[in-house]
Amino acid sequence: MFGFLFKYGIKRAILNKEALFWALIFPFFLATIYGMILTKLDKQEDFVAIPIMVEDRAYEGILGQIEMEGKKVFDIKDYKNPDKALESGKIEAYIRGDIIKPKLLIKNDTVNTAIVHGVVSQIHHMGLSVTELMKEPANRSRIDSILKDLKNTRKYEIKNSENLKKKSTVSVYIYSLLAMICLGASTFGVAIVEGLNLKSDFDTSKRISVSPIPRIKYLIGEFAAYFLITSINTLVLYAYIRYALKMDFSGSQAQIICGLLAGNIMAMAMGMFIALATRMSTNAKFSICAGLYVFSSFLAGMMNASLAGFISNKLPFLNYINPATVLTRMFTSLYLFEDSRLYMYSIMNICLISLVLFVGGVLFARRNSYDSI
Structure with missing residues (x-):
């Protein structure tokens, strides 16, 4: 049937x-x-650092250290009016808040903003994990090994710059x-x-x-x-x-x-x-x-x-x-x-x-x- x-x-x-x-x-x-x-x-261009603004200074330091093949992934800008800079296209993303409660603002949904979103999401989840683990007194003396485990298990790799140039x-x-x-x-x-x-x-x-x-x-x-x-x-x-x-x-x-x-x-x-x-x-x-x-x-x-x-x-x-x-x-x-x-x-x-x-x-x-x- x-x-x-x-x-x-x-x-x-x-x-x-x-x-x-x-x-x-x-x-x-x-x-x-x-x-x-x-x-x-579509034009094949070399990958250039993504211009962004970050409200939290500690967060800015973390993002400023991310590199691919010796090149900075993010170009941290500093404008008096972030919303205006975002609207005018001077920056592609603006990250408000801190590691625990970040808020990502973008104007256009592009490859670059997708990269920013992925990195921010990974840092956010890692921050929450560390916060929960540190609530246990026994874990505080093992902070180095915990961070190493988190780095190995929560890896969120961006494709290397050679691949990005071909995207x-x-x-x-x-x-x-x-x-x-x-x-x-x-x-x-x-x-x-x-x-x-x-x-x-x-x-x-x-x-x-x-x-x-x-x-x-x-x-x-x-x-x-x-x-x-x-x-x-x-x-x-x-x-x-x-x-x-x-x-x-x-x-x-x-x-x-x-x-x-x-x-x-x-x-x-x-x-x-x-x-x-x-x-x-x-x-x-x-x-x-x-x-x-x-x-x-x-x-x-x-x-x-x-x-x-x-x-x-x-x-x-x-x-x-x-x-x-x-x-x-x-x-x-x-x-x-x-x-x-x-x-x-x-x-x-x-x-x-x-x-x-x-x-x-x-x-x-x-x-x-x-x-x-």
């Missing part, structure tokens, strides 16, 4: 022209346009584009739900509703079929961006593919949730879904990197619930850092969002079934 439903789902996915347009054709043309523009804008300065746009490609699978989520909706525009929905096949089996078969189609689609587009457009990526192929597949599942869950939560025509649901995933990519910095910086400063919680931002951060962590912890945190974030969307979809499905009684 599953094999039959799986084959049937694949046929429906291939024949669903509207879903295929938003999941395949639209991202393909967008990737081509972005690739042509960004490859011209694209417009990578945030490419990763936002990858996130958008993943989120295109949300239209398939709408198609799965509308296939069971008697009021949908699909001719097959009425035949399926009167068939003796349990709906849960139908959903499993359809989800597996659409997931296979969107996974192939995503991997083809990824290969096109990487090899045909010659865009730079980091991390192992397994990590990137795993991230793309996890993003597809989250996107399909989002599409199913939208289809179940709204009472509109099928075409309207497709339009809402497409608009939402484009808007999500916009918030992640695809069209304007300064917006991502504004959100990080003013509305940081959006970075953990906006699907495109979570996906972009996941790929950026592979691009900048040897440590895979940020990547794993992002994967867990994606799983949590997917779970919430699936549970929300189930609740709306139960509501709709009660309304039809």
Whole structure:
């Protein structure tokens, strides 16, 4: 039975022209346009120190000692008005507070600000660890060995300057584009739900509703079929961006593919949730879904990197619930850092969002079934 439903789902996915347009054709043309523009804008330049300001003097001393191949990573500036200096572009980041409670302010979400964020995060967590350990009197006499252990176990390496010189300065746009490609699978989520909706525009929905096949089996078969189609689609587009457009990526192929597949599942869950939560025509649901995933990519910095910086400063919680931002951060962590912890945190974030969307979809499905009684 599953094999039959799986084959049937694949046929429906291939024949669903509207879903295929938003999941395949639209991202393909967008990737081509972005690739042509960004490859011209991207210039290979030597890595230069990142201009920043630090409020706490002790923190300033720590950051001032960080080097790569004998070169300072951060250029510590001193302006009377840090906010004005940040707005004018004289500095790329301003760190308020101390090691225990730092607050990072940025204007644009770029490779440099991602480096600052990673270093500040690592110093912050190490400071909290030392504070907790020093609460025990027995640990105070072992401070040297504790700091050495923390240094070895909490290593947060920035890729060396030779690698950084080869990195694209417009990578945030490419990763936002990858996130958008993943989120295109949300239209398939709408198609799965509308296939069971008697009021949908699909001719097959009425035949399926009167068939003796349990709906849960139908959903499993359809989800597996659409997931296979969107996974192939995503991997083809990824290969096109990487090899045909010659865009730079980091991390192992397994990590990137795993991230793309996890993003597809989250996107399909989002599409199913939208289809179940709204009472509109099928075409309207497709339009809402497409608009939402484009808007999500916009918030992640695809069209304007300064917006991502504004959100990080003013509305940081959006970075953990906006699907495109979570996906972009996941790929950026592979691009900048040897440590895979940020990547794993992002994967867990994606799983949590997917779970919430699936549970929300189930609740709306139960509501709709009660309304039809």
